[in-house]
Amino acid sequence: MEATLEPRLVMKGEPGKPFVGGEFFVASYQRGYRWGRDEVRRLLDDIRGNAAAAEKRRALPADYYLQPIVVLRRGDGWELVDGQQRLTTLFLITKYVATKFSDARVEYSLTYETREGSRAFLDDLDMTRRDENIDFHHIAEAYDAIVEWFGEQNSAGQAAIDIHSALSKWVFVIWYEAPAGTDPNDLFIRINRDRIPLTDSELIKALVLSNDGAAEGQSSRQQEIAAQWDGFERDLRDEQFWAFLTGKTIKQSTHIDFLFESMTPPAGLKTRPRYWTFGKVLEQVSRSGAAAFWSDVVERHGLLTGWFNDRELYHRVGYLIATGASMVDLIQSSRSLTHTAFRDHLNELTRSRLGLTRSDLSLLRYDHPRDAAKCTDVLLLMNVQTVLGSSDPGSKFSFFAYAQQGWSLEHIHARHSEDLKTEQQRRDWITAHLAEINRTTWETGAREAVEAVIAKMTAHLSLPQTRTDTAGFEDILDRVFALFSAGEDQSDDEAIHGLRNLALLQRDFNSKLNNAVFSLKRERILELDSRGAYILPCTRNVFLKYYTPSAEQQLSIWSPQDQGVYYDKLVETVSDFLRADPVSVAVEAA
Known part of the structure; x- marks a missing residue:
């Protein structure tokens, strides 16, 4: 049997909506209650803050998910494996709200195995017993902090009504019931000692594979989804695929989250709130069912692997992601376009991101702060286009190596x-x-x-x-x-800082080669290349004098002739992504 999972309101609300209820047993393998004033106030501030943010937007508060409550069935009640601190604090908050608002009622009880009379103490909150033991002391301190917080509001009574409304309408705990037969000690150790919290993807997996989530609860279907899940995770852990999708090399505990996050963008929010992804998936599953949701996941995975395996799309999409484009936006665009139209769209996005004419390109300078990033984008595009244009159909630009090693602009010949x-x-x-x-x-x-x-x-x-x-x-x-320097004018700004004297090199290599003349840099580059270091193709071509006709090559210098043919090749390589110069447009119109 798989774990079952659902959101439950903290307090009883609308008929039919599940809420936290029953008898909870806190076993001796857990430490006692230890939340202090800061944790208690933070929880109340978070709830109030969510409501205040919604009020600013002139909208109803969005569903707000607290961290999971992990339980095991124990007779007619529950063994509380994880969430003791939160559930006890919520119990105390509802007890206070009930003193101000007659409709409020606590629907659950808590019993600490290590503290005799703990249930009665919590039910009665008899503060004369607060010093009987350390747990009662901390519980009493937490209740004092709750009373203090409400006392600081404009009206404690109205604040109690507002908190009751929140806890009974839009504040949920993520109720995670572990499968029957699970060893509670092992589960507790996993969650607490190893400090591995339940992630969005684990919660989503439980949701999809639960008896209520899987199609008709069929075990064969559950096994199929589980196998697909593992396959998707394996694919996303491929370093080349991951860098293509994200422009990053940082590994995560689970990579399948990327698929879910791409399906649930936090519109208008700078950061993704805790369990935002799970909450949005839960809405989708509630609306269309787990089978339909999982079908969308399979389709999303297929779309992205298709792009990765299509040589042209791989380079087009990979470049855009490496220069800061949003994969979510690209996916969204692809849904309404034909394959041909989508390819054209990617070209236009690249053209738009560069935003350069040929004249603009000639004016870019390393020493102008706003130009440096643009120079990097242009040179990266030259490299990507060079690999894509290779006669070897199996060659692919490594966005992983580009993301991993950190590249910077390098003067081909320093001055x-x-x-x-x-x-x-x-x-x-x-x-x-x-x-x-x-x-x-x-x-x-x-x-x-x-x-x-x-x-x-x-x-x-x-x-x-x-x-x-x-x-x-x-x-x-x-x-x-x-x-x-072959006698060229060293005061010529274009010769020094223009694109004709710039290439991309790994930062650590750059620091070792900085301020060296061309011939010395060339020697070091060849040495690095012979040792198998990854060097971008166009950078290698520069120092091998690949762009200069053999009859004109002088291997010890980077001459004006070298600069000219290199720059011409750069313009030729990226020309499809440059905008027309206004003068050219006017001439054509005439």
């Missing part, structure tokens, strides 16, 4: 020293570049400049470790950049 702030960093830079200069074959006409800078670098390294020669280092830096 600044802002990050070289300590003398040790400067010495390390000089040492690395001195070795690179000595490895490079120089033309005869450059030998004089080469020997001069080598002499200055050697002299700087021979200074005492405590000696700082900032001006001397800046001179060395300028000379080294001049050697490796």
Whole structure:
């Protein structure tokens, strides 16, 4: 027998709606009542806050779900396995409300196995007994906090009526009855010692597989759903699939929640309230039945795996998710469009997210704060498009690697020293570049400049470790950049910070390569590549000089010619996702 689950109102409300009732037994394996003033007030504040939020929206309060109450059948009553603190506090609140509002009545009782006379104490709340034992003391303190909270309201009587209305109309406990035969000690240990709370997905599973939830209660149907559930969870745990769906690599205790959350978006809410997903699923099941709900889940899983296995959709959707699009919105759009129209829609979304013309693209700069993120989006699109356009039909861009490693913009050829702030960093830079200069074959006409800078670098390294020669280092830096810069104007902002001199590189690699000249970066990239490090395809192509015709290649420098062909290739690769320039539109109209 599967667990059964349903929402129950805290107090008796409309006829036919289940509510908390009966005799509850708190066994000795549990600790006693320990909630203090803060926990009690927080519960009351939460209930009042939900009502206040609804009043602001000029709407009725939404159903509000407290954490689960886990019980086992025990004779004519219940063994309370989890939820003792909440249920005891709710009992005390209803006892207070009953003193102010005659229609209020407590429909359940509590007995602590370890405290003789506990039921009578709770029923009577005889405060002369508050110091008989530690449990009675804490219960009395909690009741004092309840009296204090109501006393702080504008009218204690009206507040009692409002709380009664909440507890009898829209505040529910999630009633979770464990299957007959469950060992209560084992269940208690799982929930409390290991601190593994019941999740939305566990509650949904209990709902769907319960005797009331499964189609006609058939065990074969339950087994089928359970097998599908495990299969969906397995699929969603695939790191590539998960990164494609979420743009993240963070693992969760359960991944199937993603399917349910995509079906229950918290419209207008910044964060998803506790058990929001379960509450919304419960509404769907109540409205159309568990079989129809599960059919929707199967369809949702099929839709997403279909996108993942379709090479074009994989890259289109994956790029949008990686740049901040909502999977919920994409799913919603797909429901009203044909396959062809949906593909066109994805292209238009990409075009809209970039929001760039060719002219805009040429003006993007690394050193403009608003441009940096846009540069990243453009370069990512170039990489995605490059893989999608590959002649290898099995090649796929790894959104997992992209999400996992953290990428940042890198100057292909550096021209600044802002990050070289300590003398040790400067010495390390000089040492690395001195070795690179000595490895490079120089033309005869450059030998004089080469020997001069080598002499200055050697002299700087021979200074005492405590000696700082900032001006001397800046001179060395300028000379080294001049050697490796093919004579281009180093003051040209586009040559320094434009897209023609930018690529994406893992942040940890970037920090090691920052401020290095092209030839040294190229050597390090090739070394990383030979060790199997993941490098984005276009970044690899840049440092392999893939975009430059072989007759024009100079492997030690990133020349204006290199920049030009690289930028032309970038524009060509992303051109389908650029908007038309206003001037071009005017010419075409004419």
